[in-house]
Amino acid sequence: MALARTRAVALFGVDGHIVDVEAAITSGVPGLHLVGLPDTALSEARDRVRAAILNSAESWPNRHVTISLFPASLPKRGSGFDVAIAIALLGASEALPVGACAGMVMIGELGLDGRIRPVTGVLPAVLAAAEAGADTVIVARGNAAEASLVPGVKVVAVGSLRALLARLRDLPPPDEPDDTSVDGAAVGAHTDGLAARSRARRGDLDLADVRGQAEARKVLEISAAGGHHACFTGPPGCGKTMLAERLPTLLPDLDQDAALEVTAIHSVAGTLPAGQPLITRPPFCAPHHTASRAALVGGGSNRLIQPGAASLAHRGVLFLDESPEFAGGVLDALRQPLEEGEVAIARSGATARFPARFTLLLAANFCPCAAPKTRDCTCTPSVRQRYLSRLSGPLLDRVDLKARLREVTRAELRYDLQLAEPSETVAERVLTARERTRKRLVGLPWRTNADIPGRELRRRFAPPHRALASLDQPLADGRLSARGLDRVIRVAWTLTDLAGKDTPTADEINEALGLWQGLTP
Numbered sequence: 001m002a003l004a005r006t007r008a009v010a011l012f013g014v015d016g017h018i019v020d021v022e023a024a025i026t027s028g029v030p031g032l033h034l035v036g037l038p039d040t041a042l043s044e045a046r047d048r049v050r051a052a053i054l055n056s057a058e059s060w061p062n063r064h065v066t067i068s069l070f071p072a073s074l075p076k077r078g079s080g081f082d083v084a085i086a087i088a089l090l091g092a093s094e095a096l097p098v099g100a101c102a103g104m105v106m107i108g109e110l111g112l113d114g115r116i117r118p119v120t121g122v123l124p125a126v127l128a129a130a131e132a133g134a135d136t137v138i139v140a141r142g143n144a145a146e147a148s149l150v151p152g153v154k155v156v157a158v159g160s161l162r163a164l165l166a167r168l169r170d171l172p173p174p175d176e177p178d179d180t181s182v183d184g185a186a187v188g189a190h191t192d193g194l195a196a197r198s199r200a201r202r203g204d205l206d207l208a209d210v211r212g213q214a215e216a217r218k219v220l221e222i223s224a225a226g227g228h229h230a231c232f233t234g235p236p237g238c239g240k241t242m243l244a245e246r247l248p249t250l251l252p253d254l255d256q257d258a259a260l261e262v263t264a265i266h267s268v269a270g271t272l273p274a275g276q277p278l279i280t281r282p283p284f285c286a287p288h289h290t291a292s293r294a295a296l297v298g299g300g301s302n303r304l305i306q307p308g309a310a311s312l313a314h315r316g317v318l319f320l321d322e323s324p325e326f327a328g329g330v331l332d333a334l335r336q337p338l339e340e341g342e343v344a345i346a347r348s349g350a351t352a353r354f355p356a357r358f359t360l361l362l363a364a365n366f367c368p369c370a371a372p373k374t375r376d377c378t379c380t381p382s383v384r385q386r387y388l389s390r391l392s393g394p395l396l397d398r399v400d401l402k403a404r405l406r407e408v409t410r411a412e413l414r415y416d417l418q419l420a421e422p423s424e425t426v427a428e429r430v431l432t433a434r435e436r437t438r439k440r441l442v443g444l445p446w447r448t449n450a451d452i453p454g455r456e457l458r459r460r461f462a463p464p465h466r467a468l469a470s471l472d473q474p475l476a477d478g479r480l481s482a483r484g485l486d487r488v489i490r491v492a493w494t495l496t497d498l499a500g501k502d503t504p505t506a507d508e509i510n511e512a513l514g515l516w517q518g519l520t521p
């Protein structure tokens with residue numbers, strides 16, 4: 001019996017697990033058998049691997065071949081096992097030197113012509129390979145830039161099975177005109193990506209585009225500085241959507257860890273911008289109000305579990321425009337990510353995990369008729385009440401900043417644009433405030449004031465007693481809940497950091513209380 005072994009990676013959520021791919025050739029009825037819970041796509045691998053091997057001028061063993069994926073209990077999805085299967089098989093048929101692929105992990109799909117194609121989820125897969133101690137990871141050329149983000153492991157990008165075999169046999173690489181063009185395209189795409197990024201940085205969007213709405217602009221600044229959730233209500237056309245879309249322009253770049261987390265999620269979802277291997281800016285994700293629960297928090301079939309908008313917005317902004325129009329059950333699904341910072345999806349005995357720590361931004365009209373002028377509204381007070389109350393309860397209770405926007409006046413629209421502060425100026429203040437927060441939280445696991453748990457707001461980060469005096473009455477008459485109290489204190493810390501002070505005073509507490517209550521007319 002001839003045996004050969006190589007390794008691949010199974011992904012579950014954003015967690016990769018090393019899989020041993022073992023090929024055994026025995027006497028018996030000729031054929032290829034896959035064992036170890038392969039899903040449909042993996043069974044299709046059988047046909048792809050066979051065609052790819054034959055089209056790479058290799059011979060197909062006309063014997064009984066068993067491919068085993070171990071651990072068998074691990075659910076395995078997708079086409080990224082093709083290369084490992086082909087190499088194990090050729091190893092077992094003694095077409096490769098013994099030990100040629102020791103220490104290697106192989107990730108890639110095979111085309112029928114033997115080409116190695118890119119797959120989604122390469123970043124978390126290579127991270128898993130590096131953690132498992134692999135010294136070399138074989139990937140498709142299209143995945144090279146993404147795979148190279150992982151430190152401590154050698155990434156070899158190969159265009160075809162033929163080229164990979166030459167490498168494992170220590171032969172010169174075959175002439176492959178197609179390959180070089182793939183490479184060239186990848187390089188072009190990469191520079192395009194850089195251009196796109198700096199454009200985004202300079203900003204097609206800028207807070208300077210927004211006239212008036214001083215209060216809402218302030219709310220965006222506080223939200224950016226402290227990571228606080230916010231809600232804008234107001235008449236149609238007053239700039240709610242416009243303001244919300246500009247929140248990312250106030251946020252600092254992602255640090256290295258956050259960038260890798262965000263990139264891993266987008267890698268699995270297949271939403272990495274072309275030619276931009278590492279996402280370094282906070283993402284902005286705005287699902288439509290007709291979005292399903294799965295689209296919002298993730299889900300899907302056994303075969304394909306996809307992260308939802310909440311995870312695609314990880315370390316960035318999740319914007320729910322026209323938020324009362326979302327189906328109630330759909331919004332309730334946000335409770336888990338809001339509380340735990342991640343979404344867990346259980347399928348076939350295992351749980352996929354996707355990080356989902358985002359700043360939630362809601363926008364809403366006051367009423368369903370959406371009349372452009374408040375005076376034209378035909379809704380009864382009870383209809384209006386019911387409309388906004390769709391948002392209330394668990395969700396609105398978690399929103400720290402609530403701003404009521406007015407119509408922009410004609411004078412404001414005519415306002416000299418140069419008077420409106422650009423994003424860059426506001427972003428600098430945000431950065432300075434975040435730096436103060438970081439210094440205070442040094443050695444602690446939280447990055448922003450919004451992350452500080454309630455118990456710490458009563459111990460390490462308790463504001464002075466006299467500053468809190470104005471909260472006694474709202475607490476006594478029920479206008480302020482216990483959860484609301486914590487939120488007010490967190491925002492007060494952010495206001496303190498923005499003001500360059502050391503501890504919150506009655507001023508910051510009062511302002512934070514006003515922002516928390518914001519929607520009450």
Ligand SMILES: Nc1ncnc2c1ncn2[C@@H]1O[C@H](COP(=O)(O)OP(=O)(O)OP(=O)(O)O)[C@@H](O)[C@H]1O
Nearest residue numbers: 209210211212213235236237238239240241242408
């Ligand atoms: N404050 C503002 N400054 C400059 N332009 C504005 C402002 N408000 C509205 N506009 C203009 O009106 C358009 C509509 O604004 P926007 O979509 O942000 O309003 P909205 O409050 O989201 O309305 P709706 O409730 O209908 O969604 C914008 O594209 C912009 O051209």
Ligand SMILES: [Mg+2]
Nearest residue numbers: 240241321363
């Ligand atoms: Mg809008």
Ligand SMILES: [Zn+2]
Nearest residue numbers: 367369377379
């Ligand atoms: Zn109305």
